[in-house]
Amino acid sequence: MPLQSTETTIIGGGVVGLSVALGLLQTGQQVTVLDGADSDLRASQGNFGLVWLQGKGSNYPAYARWTSEAVSDWADFADLLTDLSDIDVHLEQPGGYEVFTEQSEFDEFLVELENQGKTLGKNLDAEILTGAAMRHRFPELGSKVVGATFCSRDGHVNPLKLLRALRIAVTRLGGQIISNATITNITPTPSGGFSLIDRSGQTFGAEQIVLCAGLGAMALAPQLGFRTRVRAQRGELLITEKIGSPLPFLSSTIRQVDEGGIQIGGTKADAGLDDGDTLEFTARLAQHAVEVFPQLEKTRILRSWGALRIMSDDGYPVYAQSSDHPGAFLVTCHSGITLAPNHAGPLAKWIANTSDAPNLEAFDESRFPFLQTV
């Protein structure tokens, strides 16, 4: 008779929660995903879809390596998702550019890239180009571009198809996804395990829990004794009409999605939990796009929106097990698309404590000071 497998409940049905769910299912665990309401803040439905390495972890070598690993594993991960869900997530890794129209920002980024290169060596595979060199390579580029960097390993994916593929894959592997279950209270039970209550008062029992609730961790992480605090950082985005002409290259702020529309993004602002969009930032995005690609001038913008990134105090991921309540894990990061293969792979093995689990100490929350809750 087989041993009873561990039952894990994942709080949060976004890209991060579903990636972890997929990984835990593959280790043989039984998994339930408690997903929130449509109106909850959902980074998974508003993000830019980059699978991006350059610039990541310039002052945090473990994060640079972790991201490099994810970027390497993405192609296999995309194939796995297609096998499991019959959905093509449209992964492309043609290499990508960071394009600058401000000399000071370019100079700052070159320092970051150099630091990242010290960790990754030739695995970074980056190139630095002056504005003139860029215009030589791409004659259609705008005159305001002062410089750019290229990393051959950067790419992008359709993030909404990724979310859908993950939901289908998790369900087909036997995971249960419960919608409209926005958890508000988590209580450890005396016999071990946890009792969860959602906004409507419904209760769920759980043996082991993984908190993947994005900004929901603001309220839930302290209930489990975690010291990690997350905050929102708003990004605003634009999407244009669909066009057939391909953009000459992929960049971190301007990319053409597989359906033909051009997505423009990359703003950062502290706006609390307001995920609206503003004329100030959307106008700035449109201007940036036209400065880089003047030929976009007549392309029409169809929609603009805001979405909230989930930032820890130092901006790096947190993978932690509660010391007060063993069996409770916290997973939070702002690059859930790029890191998805790691979350479904090594992170899930770490949570399941398999024999080949990696050492993820670098991402523990012990790097943060403990703050008394007031």
Added chain:
Amino acid sequence: MKVVSRFYRLSDAGTRTVTLTVDGTPITAQERDSLAAALLAHSAKASRRTTRLDTPRTAYCMMGVCFDCLVEVDGHANVQACMTQVREGMVVRLQSGLPEMRGRND
């Protein structure tokens, strides 16, 4: 085969008519019609084919949301017919596939 429109006009005697062309064929519309209404009144045929799967579409929401009524108007692609009023002499082309980038402002 002629595809007959299933839309009919409420009586609105006295409204002036305008003439526009759709893929070169002249059609008449009433002066305050949206282009989408004029196309629907003229024919029940699809007014565009989708860019990915090449399936037929025509105006659906009539209020600027669904983008299923996109047509080319006077040389400009991806125009929402439901948000555009007809004009005398308007040149309309039905779209198939993705349009090219428009280029820079002159």
